[in-house]
Amino acid sequence: MTIREKILVIEDEKSISHFISTILNSNGYEAMQARSGSEALSMISSHCPDLVILDLGLPDMDGLDILRQLREWSSLPVVVVSARSHERDKVQALDLGADDYLTKPFGTDELLARVRTAIRHTRTASGNDQIAQKGTYTVGELTIDYNKHQALVRGENVKLTLSEFRIVALLGKYAGKVLTYDFIIKELWGPRAGGDNQILRVNMANIRRKIEKNPAEPEYLFTEVGVGYRLAEGE
């Protein structure tokens, strides 16, 4: 299998676009560069990339608009790049269908990890290979058993309540991806559940106490401050 996955880097800053492409090319991907929104849209339809890295601050159009247009006809994975202080943009982008985000400035490992996760999640229908094949998801000493509706730590059932299990199950299905508070709440309590995320916080706190050795030093359930939660990825 020598076909390299094509990644389109949409970024107007030449130096940033250049370094992202260099990293991707030297790690077995084929990187293409687009400098503007209009160029990006035409390149997406003509080159059919496997993944798009999209900077939200483009000169000719809003990155969120590109995402919106793209999502009308494609489920192509999109990793959004934005500056630190704009976590509202991040949340909005994720809720609009972006697969993940990178905060500027980011390191090489972070970039590659996000790219890997995003590409993997589009390959399998259920979002996660492991679950599709075995009905379980394992990371470190944590196993989520989707058939028995249990979470096990070092083989022992940690006795989650129903809604606690549903949260963990959801995070496991999208392991490695950040899920926004809104997304989790809507998936769990329906689209009409209010924007209040206190119930979610309390549930997460309880889950951490059952799963993590030290709730303040999580190994599995990570908080993306101001955005949402992410479950550690296996392997």
Add this chain to the structure above:
Amino acid sequence: MHLSTKKSLFTRFFPFSLRDLAVSVAILSCAAGICFLLQHANSSDGFASPVFVLAVLCVSRFTTGYLFGLLASVLGVVCVNFIFTYPYWAVNFTISGYPLTFLVFLAASVMTCALTTQARQSERLRAENEKEKMRANLLRSVSHDIRTPLTSIVGSTSALLENPELSLPERQELLEDARSEAQWLIRVVENLLSITRIGDAQANITKEEEAAEEILGESVRKFRRRYPGIRVSVEAPDELLMVPMDPILIEQVLSNLLENAAVHGKSTSHIRVSVRREEMFARFSVEDDGGGIPEKELPTLFDGTLRHSSSSNCDGKRNMGLGLSVCLAIVRAHGGAMSAQNISGGAEFSFRLPLEAQGVIA
């Protein structure tokens, strides 16, 4: 003068608030009550005017703007005339000295209102001045913090470009220098962003209830990635502690304190981070086992003056001025307080955040 400014002028002098209304009603009812009592005890009616003048003074003092003060004085005059002066329960504008009473009431009200407003304004001015001073200090500190790493980055990269004959380890070293200086710059800029996020007024930060352990855990996770050699232990209470805060800003405070412990502790090998509940506050603390804080710097650590006397500090370029000022500004904007002390074998920086949103709720 445009219409909008006229309107804002009007609302500035005559602001209406339910709190002020309640205060005025309470004070005037007290005055009326006292007069009724005195009326029963004593048949003369000379006491009503002074009691009401006092009430009007109080209303003017404890409410904002002129509105309630003026209303109270008009009401006071009517009360005195109608209820407490013979003939009782009848308005009689022919009482001798009546216009004088009315004038006295009005004058007392207007003067007190003016004094109160003035006092408030000068208080606000002083706060603004202080903020301005802090900003100037920050700017000075930042330009200092930025110049050195920039020089180093330009220097190392030029050296690489201009000397193709350099050996591989030498190249590596120069590149690593450039990278670590750039990372330092990133942190400086992040601190600056935090300052702009605090904005002009305290009410500008948007607080949300956040789980303290989540913020603590995240800050520590990011710190570990940067300083893998330093051991960090984290402690959070068993009970979930929800604290109203701007999570991004508090994360910045924690990461600054961690960074300070690592860089300024000199010999730091272990950092203890903890959060616990202390009455109506959440107390976050960062303790290290490094060299501690020089005694003579302790008293001036948080007074906003940034130290550039690099004489005591062998690496003067990495002063902790900016980081700490940002921490202090953020914690203050949350209505909290910060403190620092030397503990046995190290230093402890801690800050407290109120658990209940107090005063302005944004």
